[in-house]
Amino acid sequence: MAQEHKGTAMVTGASSGIGAIYAHRLAKQGYNLILVARNGERLKALASRLTDETGRTVETLSADLGRKDDLAKVEKVLKEDQSITMLVNNAGFGGTAPLLQSDADKMQEMVDLNVAAVMRLTYAAVPGLVARGGGTVINIASVVAIAPEILNGVYGGTKAFVLAFSQSLKHELADKNVRVQVVLPGATATEFWGIAGTPVEHLPGEIVMSAENMVDASLAGLAEGEFATIPALEDARLLANYEQARQALMPNLSRSTPALRYKVS
Numbered sequence: 380m381a382q383e384h385k386g387t388a389m390v391t392g393a394s395s396g397i398g399a400i401y402a403h404r405l406a407k408q409g410y411n412l413i414l415v416a417r418n419g420e421r422l423k424a425l426a427s428r429l430t431d432e433t434g435r436t437v438e439t440l441s442a443d444l445g446r447k448d449d450l451a452k453v454e455k456v457l458k459e460d461q462s463i464t465m466l467v468n469n470a471g472f473g474g475t476a477p478l479l480q481s482d483a484d485k486m487q488e489m490v491d492l493n494v495a496a497v498m499r500l501t502y503a504a505v506p507g508l509v510a511r512g513g514g515t516v517i518n519i520a521s522v523v524a525i526a527p528e529i530l531n532g533v534y535g536g537t538k539a540f541v542l543a544f545s546q547s548l549k550h551e552l553a554d555k556n557v558r559v560q561v562v563l564p565g566a567t568a569t570e571f572w573g574i575a576g577t578p579v580e581h582l583p584g585e586i587v588m589s590a591e592n593m594v595d596a597s598l599a600g601l602a603e604g605e606f607a608t609i610p611a612l613e614d615a616r617l618l619a620n621y622e623q624a625r626q627a628l629m630p631n632l633s634r635s636t637p638a639l640r641y642k643v644s
Contacts, residue, residue, distance in 0.1 A: 391470035394416035397469055397569060402429060403429060414438070416442075445492045463508070466508075481531060494537050501544070516545075516557065517561075523538050
């Protein structure tokens with residue numbers, strides 16, 4: 380029996396690590412692919428392997444999503460390609476150095492890629508998904524979105540944006556047949572750590588998950604209908620309690636008078 384064709388998934392940051400594994404798994408599931416990354420040679424090699432192994436159509440798009448002209452090129456594809464049914468916003472980089480040891484220009488580059496590119500690509504993709512009757516957006520955040528003390532504060536802030544943005548998208552698109560999933564990995568064995576300034580070999584082994592397991596757990600969470608997936612979290616009730624507390628706060632956040640506890644007359 381022929382495998383069900385699920386349309387086309389665009390995966391950013393696809394030349395290695397988490398993005399490359401998402402590409403492999405999605406091709407196996409029946410998606411054609413558009414792979415986006417800076418390293419065009421790596422992309423072409425991956426595309427060739429995936430086509431040989433899965434028979435899927437795999438296109439590549441070499442682009443630096445931190446550059447406005449490259450970002451616009453990818454936005455154009457998302458707006459015009461009627462076959463796209465999924466966007467995986469995976470491209471990004473992090474940092475481990477504190478403010479006093481960080482370069483502000485590098486932090487700006489991080490914001491441009493981790494925040495602005497995610498926003499613009501999502502805004503480019505979603506109208507078409509809605510017009511075509513539905514689709515899926517997967518945003519790769521990090522556990523630092525809810526635990527920003529762990530790593531560089533700007534990195535935590537960018538991933539907090541991804542989480543908040545995804546929460547808003549889930550609310551806005553609830554009746555549009557567009558699935559939104561936000562993935563919050565912990566430490567994952569990829570090139571991320573070397574680029575961020577702390578090689579993965581320097582981390583305690585018990586906290587580092589393989590990229591394959593991380594992606595497989597995240598796709599299992601997607602299949603189970605999860606909105607937020609934390610691949611390492613054993614007790615899902617902890618996340619449910621966190622969300623319940625957040626919801627309990629919401630009706631109490633904005634009123635015409637200060638809270639009585641501040642004793643403002």
